[in-house]
Amino acid sequence: MPEKTLHLTAFMRPVSLHTGAWRYPGAYPDANFNLTHLKSFIKKLEDAKFDAFFMADHLAVLNMPVEALKRSHTVTSFEPFTLLSALSVVTEKIGLAATASTTYDEPYHIARRFASLDHLSSGRAAWNIVTTGNPESAKNFGLDAHVEHADRYKRAREFYDVVTGLWDSFADDAFIRDQETGVYFDPEKLHVLDHKGDDLKVRGPLNIARPVQGWPVIVQAGQSEPGKQLAAETAEAVFCSPRDLESAKALYADIKGRAVAAGRDRNHLKILPAAFIVVGDSVEEARAKRLKLDSLVHYDSAIASLSIALGTDASGFDPDGPLPTDIPETNASKTGRAGVLKLAEDEKLTVRQLAQRYGGYSGLAFVGTPESIAEEMSVWLDEEGADGFTVVFPFLPQGLDDVVQRLVPELQRRGIFRQDYEGKTLREHLGLPRPNNRFFSLYNAAMEKRANEASKKRPLPSSGAEFLDSNKRNEENDSEIFTMDSFSTDSMLRARYVAAKQASFDEPFELSEGDSTLTHAIRARVDASPPAAERETVAGAPLSDDAVADILKKVKPDCHKAQAWVKAQELSKAAMERIRANSENRDDLRKKLVRQSHGRARQPEAQFDAPRYQATAPAPNLQAPEDRTVEEELEDARVVYNRVSLAHDRLLKTVADMEEFRKTLS
Numbered sequence: 001m002p003e004k005t006l007h008l009t010a011f012m013r014p015v016s017l018h019t020g021a022w023r024y025p026g027a028y029p030d031a032n033f034n035l036t037h038l039k040s041f042i043k044k045l046e047d048a049k050f051d052a053f054f055m056a057d058h059l060a061v062l063n064m065p066v067e068a069l070k071r072s073h074t075v076t077s078f079e080p081f082t083l084l085s086a087l088s089v090v091t092e093k094i095g096l097a098a099t100a101s102t103t104y105d106e107p108y109h110i111a112r113r114f115a116s117l118d119h120l121s122s123g124r125a126a127w128n129i130v131t132t133g134n135p136e137s138a139k140n141f142g143l144d145a146h147v148e149h150a151d152r153y154k155r156a157r158e159f160y161d162v163v164t165g166l167w168d169s170f171a172d173d174a175f176i177r178d179q180e181t182g183v184y185f186d187p188e189k190l191h192v193l194d195h196k197g198d199d200l201k202v203r204g205p206l207n208i209a210r211p212v213q214g215w216p217v218i219v220q221a222g223q224s225e226p227g228k229q230l231a232a233e234t235a236e237a238v239f240c241s242p243r244d245l246e247s248a249k250a251l252y253a254d255i256k257g258r259a260v261a262a263g264r265d266r267n268h269l270k271i272l273p274a275a276f277i278v279v280g281d282s283v284e285e286a287r288a289k290r291l292k293l294d295s296l297v298h299y300d301s302a303i304a305s306l307s308i309a310l311g312t313d314a315s316g317f318d319p320d321g322p323l324p325t326d327i328p329e330t331n332a333s334k335t336g337r338a339g340v341l342k343l344a345e346d347e348k349l350t351v352r353q354l355a356q357r358y359g360g361y362s363g364l365a366f367v368g369t370p371e372s373i374a375e376e377m378s379v380w381l382d383e384e385g386a387d388g389f390t391v392v393f394p395f396l397p398q399g400l401d402d403v404v405q406r407l408v409p410e411l412q413r414r415g416i417f418r419q420d421y422e423g424k425t426l427r428e429h430l431g432l433p434r435p436n437n438r439f440f441s442l443y444n445a446a447m448e449k450r451a452n453e454a455s456k457k458r459p460l461p462s463s464g465a466e467f468l469d470s471n472k473r474n475e476e477n478d479s480e481i482f483t484m485d486s487f488s489t490d491s492m493l494r495a496r497y498v499a500a501k502q503a504s505f506d507e508p509f510e511l512s513e514g515d516s517t518l519t520h521a522i523r524a525r526v527d528a529s530p531p532a533a534e535r536e537t538v539a540g541a542p543l544s545d546d547a548v549a550d551i552l553k554k555v556k557p558d559c560h561k562a563q564a565w566v567k568a569q570e571l572s573k574a575a576m577e578r579i580r581a582n583s584e585n586r587d588d589l590r591k592k593l594v595r596q597s598h599g600r601a602r603q604p605e606a607q608f609d610a611p612r613y614q615a616t617a618p619a620p621n622l623q624a625p626e627d628r629t630v631e632e633e634l635e636d637a638r639v640v641y642n643r644v645s646l647a648h649d650r651l652l653k654t655v656a657d658m659e660e661f662r663k664t665l666s
């Protein structure tokens with residue numbers, strides 16, 4: 001298969017975007033409001049291996065006179081979340097994309113609905129972010145006038161941050177659901193967002209587990225300047241409507257370039273232009289279908305559709321004259337208005353001709369045979385006009401059948417579309433990474449960079465090197481502790497191991513409470529100019545040989561603590577490896593081990609000095625016969641884990657000190 005392959009999503013606005021679609025001979029006029037039809041459509045699309053089923057939405061009937069509205073099939077359709085939840089039950093792989101407004105909804109509602117859909121579908125949800133172009137929507141939400149365009153996009157950016165923050169309320173492994181101890185979730189793995197911004201105030205947390213995909217896939221559909229910038233910063237798929245390859249290439253380069261400038265990988269944003277596809281046995285037959293379809297558009301509907309695109313009532317314009325040049329700009333869609341003006345200028349169309357286009361379909365259309373359409377799509381893919389297409393069907397079901405039964409096999413024959421799904425989630429279909437949880441990962445590129453730079457700028461003086469194992473204090477270790485996720489059992493143990501290496505003197509030790517302010521200075525290799533918080537301890541002096549010797553004298557009584565810590569880490573690692581090796585009981589053992597560590601309160605700090613935490617304390621017998629019981633292994637692991645947990649409290653404080661101090665270096 002070629003290196004580049006197409007992505008295909010199906011745009012399912014009620015019946016079609018074409019005003020005459022419901023009247024086409026043999027079409028289902030109720031296709032937008034018949035669950036039996038819709039289930040049939042999505043099953044066919046899944047059989048054809050489409051990436052996603054994309055459901056549009058309206059928060060008001062179209063703003064047109066009733067004489068035109070009575071001819072529109074858009075006046076009734078299902079609410080997207082309800083419909084897609086139902087369709088998730090009859091499908092397994094195809095993505096489910098819903099449109100939801102950031103202007104006339106609230107972040108908490110949106111976050112809950114999409115998280116729910118993602119769980120119901122096992123990771124197939126996508127959110128098409130819109131700011132709502134129909135000014136009539138405002139009146140359904142307590143407003144007399146539509147929110148200004150710039151304000152809508154400003155709110156949308158903040159809205160996105162809040163929704164994604166709410167999705168990250170819980171760590172992925174927060175829900176223990178331990179019936180024995182009665183602990184349902186680990187409170188240390190819950191984050192309260194407490195957002196207070198310019199337009200939104202949302203406390204959180206979200207009352208649903210983190211979505212299967214981390215976040216549902218983010219889709220964005222605006223082509224105005226604010227829309228393109230929002231897409232570049234947030235979107236993972238862009239639904240757009242260029243009319244030709246040259247404008248598509250310019251848009252593709254523009255949005256991808258903005259994404260790179262925003263620090264993103266250009267391959268993690270898919271450009272999917274809308275494409276109206278009419279298939280025939282010959283090009284002439286396909287064109288005849290298109291002409292027949294266009295002839296079914298009544299002029300009342302056509303002029304009303306043109307008015308919506310312009311944001312201005314066009315019914316008073318001379319039908320056979322050119323489009324007036326002094327049309328005032330309104331608060332409706334900027335992209336739609338710009339498209340009308342460009343089309344009128346480029347093709348010198350009359351108002352009647354423009355209306356006929358907008359009453360039908362005015363965007364990109366592929367009309368021809370399966371072979372000719374596949375060839376055009378291939379060119380768009382090769383020349384970076386698109387990463388795939390959002391397919392708009394001319395009528396249903398025939399138009400959909402033509403695509404899945406005739407066009408898709410031709411695309412597969414050419415090797416530019418999948419033969420089968422390779423994954424289960426929509427992110428996997430689109431080749432997108434699963435987002436990290438921003439609140440439950442220690443990975444932070446900026447922090448890592450500061451750690452490395454601090455090591456280079458303030459190297460450990462040679463005079464103190466004899467007291468420190470500098471090979472274990474290299475740049476890799478400086479940054480490694482910050483780059484691991486410390487919120488799973490295995491990673492916590494690994495993080496402590498690295499920290500123990502970094503703190504190694506001639507023999508392991510841990511600073512007592514009174515000396516803890518020096519720990520981060522030693523680890524960051526900042527020896528000549530300690531910050532104010534340390535000056536009382538070291539009197540602002542460099543870390544000389546005498547100073548290091550003095551530190552060692554102070555901490556010698558506490559050496560047994562670190563020895564126990566390191567020994568416990570080693571034993572704990574061995575115990576965990578032994579448990580993991582028992583594949584038959586792996587999941588059950590892991591759950592029980594987590595319960596042992598989280599279902600009990602941490603030991604008080606004072607118990608650190610208890611004899612059983614000294615290096616001479618008896619260690620679990622990890623060399624026992626292979627027929628040891630699960631309970632015996634778990635008890636050993638529990639003892640070891642408790643040892644490590646006690647040391648962990650001090651480690652967390654040290655790491656926090658390190659992080660705070662490193663900020664002073666940036």
